[in-house]
Amino acid sequence: MAPEGLFALKGIPTAQRIADHLREQIVLGSIRPGQQINEFVLASQLNMSRSPLREALQRLCQEGILFYRRNRGVFVSQVEKHDLREIYKVRESLESAAADRLLDGSLRQIKETCEALKEIVNEMAKQVSAGDQQRVAGLELQFHFALVAGAGNSRFIRIYKTLAAESRMCNLDMDFSRARLEVLVEEHQNILDLLEAGDREALFKAIKRHMQKAVEDLTATHQGATP
Known part of the structure; x- marks a missing residue:
């Protein structure tokens, strides 16, 4: 993908x-x-x-x-600081709903989604080693899109396309440290592991923590933006 x-x-x-x-x-x-x-x-x-x-x-x-x-x-459009929380809160809700639907689906559906997510996480790790932040950011969105798409809900997918574009507008100028990028890979690996294990409650919490951390990082970057 x-x-x-x-x-x-x-x-x-x-x-x-x-x-x-x-x-x-x-x-x-x-x-x-x-x-x-x-x-x-x-x-x-x-x-x-x-x-x-x-x-x-x-x-x-x-x-x-x-x-x-x-x-x-x-x-x-240019996404301002006050837009960040709204965008990522909606993403959290949509991804949690998609994960919930996915876990209620077939084992084959879960397996295929996890295989797609594994490929993306592995590629993210490679790009972190290569120091390509923009590629990592693109792969990060691929991961979340694959998670949502795995639920098989066309309306989830349609809505998420807009959210993905808005999220990308938020993080185009992000400058992460190597350590933060490595943690980012770990966060996505954790989400994948919980999905694969079928641990619904822990998965929802991991998605929420991930979105909250993204808002914290982005808010720090947008300190100079119009409130």
């Missing part, structure tokens, strides 16, 4: 494909907070007409990922 294919879906309306593509680029860090979306350039790059592109931009504005400035155009 590589990031390049995170939101790559076929057989869906053009406007939705464009919205998914733009959301994916934000998650990957290719499009950054505050950046203007040039309709003409983007339409040329995607070889698409302006009509579905504008519809896609409207959808992302409704999600809060983009915003429109009169007479200036469309820009990528």
Whole structure:
């Protein structure tokens, strides 16, 4: 479940494909907070007409990922400090609900999800050793998306795409120490272990602690942001 294919879906309306593509680029860090979306350039790059592109931009504005400035155009939203707690609290609730549904599912479903999570955690550890923080951040979101996707609920997945993009906008400029990155890998390994063990209560607590720690880290980074 590589990031390049995170939101790559076929057989869906053009406007939705464009919205998914733009959301994916934000998650990957290719499009950054505050950046203007040039309709003409983007339409040329995607070889698409302006009509579905504008519809896609409207959808992302409704999600809060983009915003429109009169007479200036469309820009990528910038997540402020006061948004952090809301975003991560919703993530906690959604991931806990997904984990709950997953544990109520089949053993095969749990096994397949755990196998996907193991691959991601192993890759995270490799990228920590390589010192690639941006890659680690992308893999971190992959892990949580795979957890949510494992529940097999299409609405969970749809909502989480927006949350993933918002989360990525929060942590693009994070500068973690090597020690913190190693702990980050341990936190995800712990979530995986608890899911594999079927320890529902401990899993919920681990997800909650992980989200709380993320908010603490991000709040420290955003000290200079507008409250």
